[in-house]
Amino acid sequence: MSDLSNMVKKELRELLTRQTIIPMLVMALIFAGMGGVTGGITEEAMKNPIIGIINEDDGPLSGIASAVLNGWAEVVYNSTSGADVQAALEQVNERDGVAVLVIPEGFSDSIYGNSTGKIQVYWIMRGSGIMDSVSTGVVDSLIQVINHEISKELIEKDVSINPEVALNPTAKNETTIFKGKEMQGLSPVVITGMLSSQSATVPVIMMMIIITAGSIVISSMGMEKENKTLETLLTLPVKRSAIISGKIIASAVVGLLMAVIYMFGFGYYMQSLTSGLEVNLADFGLALGIQDYALVGLSVFVTLLAGLSLCMVLGAFAKDYKSAQTLILPITALAMIPMLITMFKDFNTLPMALQCLLFAIPFSHPMMAMRALLFDDYLLVIGGIIYVALFAAATVAVVVHIFKTDRLLVGRTRKKRK
Amino acid sequence: MLAVEVKDLVKDYGSFRVLKGISFNVDEGGIFGLIGPNAAGKTTALRIISTLLQITSGTVKVFGHDVIKEADLVRQHISYLPEDAGAYKNLTGKRYLEFIAAFFKDGDKAERMVERGMKIADLGERINDKVDTYSKGMMRRLLVGRALMVQPRLAVLDEPTSGLDVVNAQEVRKIIQEAVKEGTTILLSSHNMFEVDFLCRRIALMNEGEIVEEGSPRELKEKYSAANLEEVFAEVVR
Structure with a gap:
């Protein structure tokens, strides 16, 4: 075996792992689904x-x-x-x-x-x-x-x-x-044009926050393991929930900060696209009130919590910084699915199976919230907030459980002997 | 009072049994050494005592507190130094000590704790440099400083001088002895028989997940008519 082929084999073994292949397959399926939708348009x-x-x-x-x-x-x-x-x-x-x-x-x-x-x-x-x-x-x-x-x-x-x-x-x-x-x-x-320009910002920003903050959380777990600091941290007199919350809050703050920066850029971009349209939808009763904005904010907050908790679960599987980077791919896919679906169809006009899928993905809810609130669809928004809050609570419970098991340190859980 | 009480401790990783029902006690106030070849189960035992791993069966108590049921209480009494531990690379040595101290004390008390950590680490001006720039010896001294600055009732040290040169290893041994004088009980594991002989009041020899011998270094040397612990070790694990 030549040196070159030996090197190539080693690199391929390191790069083509389950962690890299599965997200790639998921992304391929998403694009296949997108093809189905665009075929539907024709x-x-x-x-x-x-x-x-x-x-x-x-x-x-x-x-x-x-x-x-x-x-x-x-x-x-x-x-x-x-x-x-x-x-x-x-x-x-x-x-x-x-x-x-x-x-x-x-x-x-x-x-x-x-x-x-x-x-x-x-x-x-x-x-x-x-x-x-x-x-x-x-x-x-x-x-x-x-x-x-x-x-x-x-x-x-x-x-x-x-x-x-x-x-x-x-x-x-x-x-x-x-x-x-x-x-x-x-x-x-x-x-459609006006609603898209008004409500497209939230899905894109939401996707950016989830990917950015999620990446920070997962990488943070990978870094703790790579730098061998996790064991020390877990033996300090600090509650597991405080460690988890600390990581989630810090990532959320950085994610939100980045979101604000993106928002300026994206807002300017959207403004340039819609500057020719002079219609004011508020004249037709399509405007959000303070309570509507509060609901959108609440939806973003609980979704961020749910998303970052999900990232913590994935982060628990990260062996090091490198493997942490690939673990963000499933989260990216989950954030892209609702963004793309809501671009093509309204929640109410989707087939039941897609409605269920969209509702089940926590990231969908803030993406749909603005448009739904413009048409007073409070049931979808409030129902979504409740669902995502429950999802976040369940995910945090899973993270706390993982932090109490051996999985975090040894990568597997204890099997009971019969 | 017993600092550590391990009774019939069994630990499985899946179908692999790492600890096969070990029992030993560590009296308060001395240095107890766990020695044995690689994969004997020393680190697993120390990780369990430090509340990091779950137990398959048996009990482990630290100052009377169960490490599973009262893990939060146990963590208030212990300080654990893993064998290959690191520190946060973007922090300076001092900021790292401050980060850890904040979990134990507030205000002036935390400051005094950090000063103590800096004194133990003895890194001079380099304590204000980023951890990323430290040599292995400097990093180990920082971590020993971190582990002992909190004046724990029990310090669990896994290979405390691993990878250190003679001078640094000697310094760390002195620090450990100082800590004992100030009331800390030390439970350590080491491959270095000279170190174990020099430091430990009692030792337990582990092999393949079992404790095969226990006693003071002197008792064991006499029992096996050996000149040093290395010979005892070789005889026991043969």
Whole structure:
């Protein structure tokens, strides 16, 4: 065996351990899951959207619009009376539809009279994730097709009309209904964009804190073992809970400090992305009160406690500083899963299995809290806080137990002899 | 009063039995030595007495307190120096002593404790340097200073002079003897038979998880007609 191959073999044996391979597999599974979700988006975009149509106009141009919609969408409600909007919304909502389009009386006359014809769109928004607004994009495309077909009709028939109107004969009036709130003049895309800019900061900051502070806790345990200081520490007249709390609090302080620094940078970054959007969601009743911010803070605090306790459990398995570094990978994966899921879908629009997974991961809760509170979903937030607090208490109990066993020093527990 | 009372102590690591029902007592006020070859179970026994490890069966008491049921109380009376112990590398020697002293005393009392630790360690100005820059001998002296500055009723020292040169080892032995004069009971383990003979009032010889001999160095030398403890040791473990 050559010196080189001997060295390579030794290095591979040291690098490819269970501790490095398992987190890599977990990360691969996450990306595979992500692929499934993005594949789902394409599938969703290919489907005909479910809509309702109320056509109050009896002119030829509304007929074109109606024909386009009937041809490319699954129309579950069809009426000619504007008084039926509520019934249409209920019917479309029941069928998991996306919008009710109202073509008002005088639509055709308005266009022939050199004014754009207004189409009133009532959007039924179910969630504010990227995937939740895919269907609205399909309906938007259909409206573009209507626009195109009417333009073609006007040009073919050589109607004497303002060229500007001929090219853009229709316009939308939008109202979005989301979680019981009716927001006039806003489309789901705008709402999703604004909600993302408002609530994306918490998930990213939360992930940063967990990874940074978690890494500090795990490394601290690894360093105690590597520097051979742990045994001395454990024989001092100090309670195990004080040792554990001390490590958690110090890491949390450093983690929070780093979070503040990240927050400035990330806040500036988000500001640059959303500077073009002038909509103030507070005008539509979408603003957080002091008690809401208190709940978000509480959610962050208990999650940090739970996360760092979990890191202490992992830290107990660290043999040295090097092995401690690889142990942070499962925590990173756990922090990334909810961040990515909530980016694509709202909690309420997820399948039950994913809802259970998301709820079970403690890091999900502060990530979902802001958006949930904007729509007064206190049950999810308070339920989450209670769950995470119980999770943290159980994890701290596990850590204290580990500190009282041999596992911390000898890497295994006592087996009872029969 | 008995400083340490070990009765039928058994310790298993999984299916491997490290201690096979050992019993011995350490009287208050002297130096008791545990000697034996590698893997005899000395360190495991010291770790159990120091409340670090659980017990499979048997009992261990330190000044009458059970090391499992009353671990917090036991920790108030003991000071443990592991064989390959280290200190926090980013602290200076003095800051390290202050960190430890804060667990025992407050204010002036803690300051006096640190001064005592600095005196025992005898590192001069280097006490204000980071531990990371210390040689092995300096580190050991700092740790002996840490272990004895708290004036424990029982100091458990695992190979206290391990890796030290002759001069440093001699210094550490003197410190240990001084501590005994001030009322500390010492329980130590060592491979160095000369050191054990020089320091210990009583010794227990361990081999493969059992205590195979116990007595004063003089008694054992007479029993085996040996010139020194090394010969006794070789005879017993053969």
